[in-house]
Amino acid sequence: MEFALVCTRISILVLLLALSSPCKFIQSPMYFGPLKFLQSTSSASLDFGKIFFNPPSAVLRPQSPKEISQLLNFLGASSFNKVTVAARGAGHSIHGQAQALNGIVVEMESLPNSIKIHKKGDGESECSYADVSGGTFWVELLRETLKEGLAPRSWTDYLYLSVGGTLSNGGISGQTFKYGPQISNVLQLDVVTGKGEIVTCSPTQSSELFYAALGGLGQFGIITSARILLQDAPQKVKWIRAFYDDFEMFMEEQQLLISMADKVDYVEGFIILNEQSLHSFFSSFPSNPDFMPHLHSGSPAVYYCIEFAVHYPFDDEESKIDDVFEVITRKLRFMRPFIYSVEVSYFDFLNRVRMEEMSLRSSGLWDVSHPWLNMFVPRSGITQFRDLLLENISPSTFEGPILIYPILKDKWNANMSAMLPEDSTSPGKENVVFVVAILRSANPNTCSTKCLKGLLHQNRLIVEAATNPRIGAKQYLPHYSHQGLWSEHFGGRWNRFLARKSKFDPLHILAPGQGIFSRVSPHSTE
Template sequence: MGFSFFCSRINVLLLVFCSSCKFIQGPMDFEPLKILQTTASASLDFGRIFFNSPSAVLRPQNPEEISQLLTFLSASSFSKVTVAARGAGHSIHGQAQALHGIVIEMDSLPPSIKIHRKRDGEPGLSYADVSGGAFWVDLLRESLKVGLAPRSWTDYLYLSIGGTLSNAGISGQTFRYGPQISNVLQLDVVTGRGELVTCSPVQSPDLFYSVLGGLGQFGVITSARILLQDAPEKVKWIRAFYDNFEIFSKDQELLVSMENKVDYVEGFMVLNEQSLQGSSVSFPSYMGFIQQRHATSSDVFYCLEFAVHCHLEKESSVDQVVEEISKKLSYMPSFIYSVEVSYFDFLNRVRMEEMSLRSRGLWEVSHPWLNMLVPKSGIAQFRDLLLENITPHTFEGHILIYPILRNKWNSNTSAVLPDSGDDNVIYIVSVLRSANPTTCSTRCLAELLDQNRRVIEAATESRIGAKQYLCHHSLERQWGEHFGRKWERFLTRKSEFDPLHILAPGQGIFQRKYSQTQ
């Protein structure tokens, strides 16, 4: 298998023998068949496109065991073992995998969620200290017990704290509060050198900002201090339909300019009846929309959605606020719908769709997703590009499209946004598909991935000026182009916090280096 791979295996064996850490495998489990059996879950992710098996899996009981592992690997002679932290395993392109390396299962850390509620008149902020492997849905449940909640979310809550903070964490609240990485007060991190560091904007700030949006390249997040605010009791959730993309996007941009009235803004393309099925539980009344509008037409429609939070002391004014906002919108006459749901059910809305997909055998399948950040100036052209590459009436999945605001992102973090000049508006476009194995063969999946690549190339290399989110590249040159002006800073931070390139090999950014002691 080659000398370097042989040396990697020897070092893993030495680690297992010499460490008190709790590995799934014992030293006798390194025959190829047993490796595949015992590390099967660590070679899988939500995308089910890459299947890179590690040689070992670590289930740490505390951050010190992670530190011990990385300290050992940093000092080991001839070691080329890499390490990836795995949270919920919701990556798309194998980002949390480590071929022939070690995967750290973060959910084995003892779950810890400690809520600090600021008392009236007390200085400071309300916050939660949460272990890196905990899920956002668990933080939501615990914080709601005392009437608090984080400000910024992802659409799907069964993701780990450390996982989303390593990317950005975006959803319909991003326009107002920024991504999740803009709502963190402090982190506990184990660097690639094995150092345990508590960092914040004032304490080890370079590491703090490196790790946020850093794709796991600089350290493993073992704990995070998340900013909290008063939680609403209920949410007024509105959806309106459009047959004109320009009007649809203008109305979305109007909504994100109304930060003091609107709490959430998203939207999606309505390509066919399946586009609405996932949300029919919340909005059953408009399921006749497709039949009525598509009876004699194959046009694409658009659904704008926004939400207003309902606090008990302000409940009487919510309907007035919604009416005031709705009057300023130019949706198709009579095609507007609203529901009132609990705050928890609103934030956990994708769970219903997950249950539906699981019941149809469409959850644990390949997901050739595509996520793009598109400048306002190029969004119409990007919409056209998408429609040139898909067939609306046969498309299976959802295409989300909604605006965020650049000034809500901290430029010190590692996260990358497209250059939009002086324009503050950037669009998120997510093409979310499930490759049904009964109708989509291996060849079909390859064609979908090729389709995504064509869209990415056209959108990033043309005057659209888009950037890929949750991306995967195989060449360092491509990563340099992705990070653009931030690339040199990214390289400097990498050399400081993970000089041997041990961490996050699944991202495909760096090649592992030998120990500096050689």
């Protein structure tokens, strides 16, 4: 009875908004009977993880930030104190972070796809930048900036993600050691707070909201526009992969490469567990490897690969790149002769994961459950983490890549909400942190529902062991089941996180899928 009453109130709310404003709502047939449009809320009840399925009561497709503001203002002033709101970009979250059970999902891609490029020297521009709407995909921004010979400095591996989505988390890839994460390359944001206020913020204007929203998991506001720092774009990239059979050497040489930031532009690494991971690893790399016959004979050996890239200078002098390549490789101790290099366009290099996506789609392995786990691991604990990982997975049956590569803590701003490991033994001394991305797929042909639950349980065991002081890791794209664990995740910054939530979203309307806060009544004394 109470559930039906709540649903009725929600339907009345959405209907009133739809009738009294230009907001475009897609309404669920479950709650709105004959009041149907051509689309339903089904797409907003799932994500790339395909682990959680939380249907909203309605989906808003805003045509402007003002419509998002109207919705949040209405909810904040009304008695509908159970309604929450989640922003959804590309729907690439893993654990239902962009879902809103019985709430309202805001489809950010419906905002006008505006990209305005400002080149250094034009007017008062001291640097080149792009103003881009929050629902725009990074690949769209790349295409437009390349027309002007420019590009953002920092990327994610996969470009079909929304600008607002990655900025709400961090945005990392092999360029992060050099330029910092994407959230360190933003000059300004437009944010609709949980109170419905539309705020333009930057390091010098409404700075607390600016830093809160960057890496803030959508808890403080919805990013509707961002000003992204740009640089001159290279034309080509020399893309190299070298193989190792020694983990410590693999770690040391990644750190060596990131120390040569004047020569190296990108560094990532991979753990090679089996034949399947080797083949998928090379699906986007335009070279035919003749590496690792031992894998094919069933050897349990684990191998490692460093992937790095050097951008062609803007004058495109090939001999200069060859000289740089020789200087770098002379310092490396990879398994000779197992090194492979190719030259590709800058766009094709940045869009390399798209090739892997197409391969997985063709085999029906893209739209499956993805029990992914992403961790930040301090250098002092990375060997222990590797051992922990291999104790908890089966190398022979593991499906999907495992990425491992270094970033530098001093490229991150501590005022932002994103969390890196804290060095408990010598605070502030350990600058190197490793990203570990365990990107397995639950193939429905070989992994049942019980199997998927087992993989998620394995992830929880890894997180529990890795986040203790012995290793000192933190989750990236974190997922926790209750607020106590969130408090542990943020550690000494938890009180700041609470204060910012109270200031910018006091009724806890936003981002319910993160599972951090429960909705508060506007009439509550809390």
